[in-house]
Amino acid sequence: MKRILYIIFISVLLIPSVLHAQGFLSQIKGKVVDKSSGEPLPGVNIQLIGTYLGTSSDINGEFTLKKIPLKTCSIKFTMIGYKAKEVLDIELELGETVTIPVVELESTVIGLNPVVVTASKQRQDLTVIPHSIAVVPEMELVERTPLRLDDALESVAGVHFIENHINIRGSSGYTRGVGSRVLLVVDEVPMMNSDNNEINWNILPVMDIEQIEVIKGAGSALYGSNALGGVVNVITKSPTDIARLKIRTISGVYTDPPYERWQWTNRTLNYTRNDINFSQSFGNLGVNVAMGYHKSTGFRTDGDFMRFNSSAKLNYRFPDASIVTLYGAYSRDNRSEFIEWQDQHNSLYSSPFYSGAKVKLNSLDAYFTYQKPITAKAGIKLRASFISSLSGDQYGRANDYSPAEGFGSEVKFDWLPHPDHNLTMGTELKIDGGQTKFIGDHRGFTISPYIQDQWQLWRRLTLTLGLRYDEYWLKDSDYGENHLNPKLGINYTPFAGTILRFSGGSGFRAASIFERYLDFKYKLFTAVPNEDLKAETSRSFDLGLHQQITNNWWVDAAVFNNDYFNYIEPVEEIMDDFTLQVQFRNVVRARIRGIELATKGYFWHNHLGFQGNITLMDAEDLNTGETLSYRPEVLSFITPSVRYDPFELQAEYRYASRIDKVMLYEYDQRVAQEVWSFRLYLRLDHFTSILALNNAFNYAYTQLERNLGEIRNVTITCMYEL
DSSP: OHHHHHHHHHHHHHSOTTOOOOOOOEEEEEEEEETTTOOBOTTOEEEETTSSOEEEOOTTSEEEEEEEOOSEEEEEEEOTTBOOEEEEEEEOOTTOEEEOOOEEEOBOSSOSSOEEOTTTTSOEEGGGOOSOEEEEEHHHHHHHOOSSTGGGGTTSTTEEEETTEEEETTSOOOOTTOOOSEEEEETTEEOOOTTTOOOOTTSSOGGGEEEEEEEESOOHHHHOTTOSSEEEEEEEOOOOSSOEEEEEEEEEEEOOOSSGGGOOOSSOOEEEEEEEEEEEEETTEEEEEEEEEEEEOOSSTTOOEEEEEEEEEEEEEOTTSOEEEEEEEEEEEEEEOOOOEEETTEEEEEOTTTTTOEEEEEEEEEEEEEEEEEETTEEEEEEEEEEEEEEESBTTBTTOOOOEEEEEEEEEEEEEEETTEEEEEEEEEEEEEEEETTTEEEEEEEEEEEEEEEEEEETTEEEEEEEEEEEEEETTSSOEEEEEEEEEEEEEOSSTTEEEEEEEEEEEEOOOHHHHHOOEEETTEEEOOOTTOOOEEEEEEEEEEEEEEETTEEEEEEEEEEEEEEEEEEEEEEOTTSOEEEEEEEEEEEEEEEEEEEEEEEETTTTEEEEEEEEEEEEEETTTOOBOTTOOSEEEEEEEEEEETTEEEEEEEEEEOOOSOOSSOTTSOOOOEEEEEEEEEEEOSSEEEEEEEETTTOOOOEEETTEEOOOOEEEEEEEEEO
């Protein structure tokens, strides 16, 4: 307890006690419109530069910035689909209301400098971020019609999935659904399952997503454990001023498998997905709700599932500009579990030995936040969060599971002590664990003060310095550890449209309760606990270049190197009785390095489009000199398109080179992943229809041993917005 109080005391000292509310004097009014049509633009982000004061435009495009304590100020206007614009040097007088001329925003087909929050836990332009970070806006989500959150990430450079297990630049490989090295946060709130530290991709409806931000490389300096390989931050939608209703329905059918001998049923195999999203504000109270229902027969035996998810967000704005947000999401996933095929000639038949396995997962995730501006240049944010996941009837073992529950809280303070400094600091507390027959009753505690300063040395050069201290210990155990994670970032803009960046830092991930204590047997499979597991740590650096070639075309390149220590990997051994024994162990040293290139652009009056990326990686176990398992050396994603309103034809090519090393069945044939898909769009005022042919050439491949990738299927999507 003394240790906790000491850390909290030190963290509190970071927050200056000398701040007092200033006399708020003036206000600014204005209107924002589309430059081409003159139509008002609702929902434009409006920020008073050099302060934390901001607002958004209403349904008429009008806005009011109140209680401004400055004599001269500048305003920045940003909105997805439009170029950012600044109105500089507005003169104010005591008690004066200034109305500025109408602000015209010019539309663009790609986001030139999107606003992100993941890199620094506050809203910032991409132009000052030192990390390699990818942004997936709502517009792109709509175009790719993802069925789940993980489907929305397949287009991001360096992101690769082995089944449901995410890799960012090869960070995770495949760990049997336990211990992700990528941290999922929803609106900056960690949302990892508290017992196995894994991601539930069914956690929230896709229609609830406004933007996804993917930061690559160690993010432990701000986010702590599980951010060893990167962070995925899902920004959910905020309530709109007027009522908005969005409906999406997807229907799909699977074609015959690539080979006639794989045919296992005469039924028409199909899937459906239905989503709805409603948003409206009632005075100071805003409401946003979303629901989704997803059902499939699967394309192989033991492949059927039924999934449901829902979410709700309530915002209340007080007269003093403080905001209370309450968010909750519930998901249910009932599915059959395909573990491995019968044999290579019967790839869609589940092995009789493992057939009939079922999985149920119910999750409830919620958070509460309170944000209050203390002055124009300082603000505080309080957060409390809860996550609960319950498995049941898994592999025929009913009543062996209890809910795994995690609790979190955070105090975050933002301060602009000087025009050249942007300071973020706070303390986070987290309690994780679970109680089941297979892991016992265990709880892990983490307390973490952190601080970061973004220092603008001069107009074109920004330096970011960060530091986080994590103290972790287990209840009723002598085990404990602490980690100090520094961070250095440099962002330099030598010319307009050119950004050079560098980031370096360290990260760590404490072993999950499952990795440490799992004691489980299912038929010929046995998991053995390892209570001596140490936390894994990393040192990483990233050097990148972002070049804006035209208003509608950019190129990004990066070189990265990640060194890992005490790397935790599942070690699988065939025992004398032919059972498969799995135990998580520390691999002493590993290194993953590579290069990455990405581009996106629109040409010929925006009728032609192209998005593409390629990642080349070398993932090595430095003890043995061998390649780390489940890491392809080459990843690529290419999307050309042709558009002539109201139609657009889009192709998509996903490539992952042949995996050199797997944990099981290493002598089975393995091939590269080469998947082509095609989509035809019809866009009208409030209606969009998409006809898609996925895995168009019915290419047969495996991501995981003896698990065939999804076969060819045809979908039609209809979306309507009121």
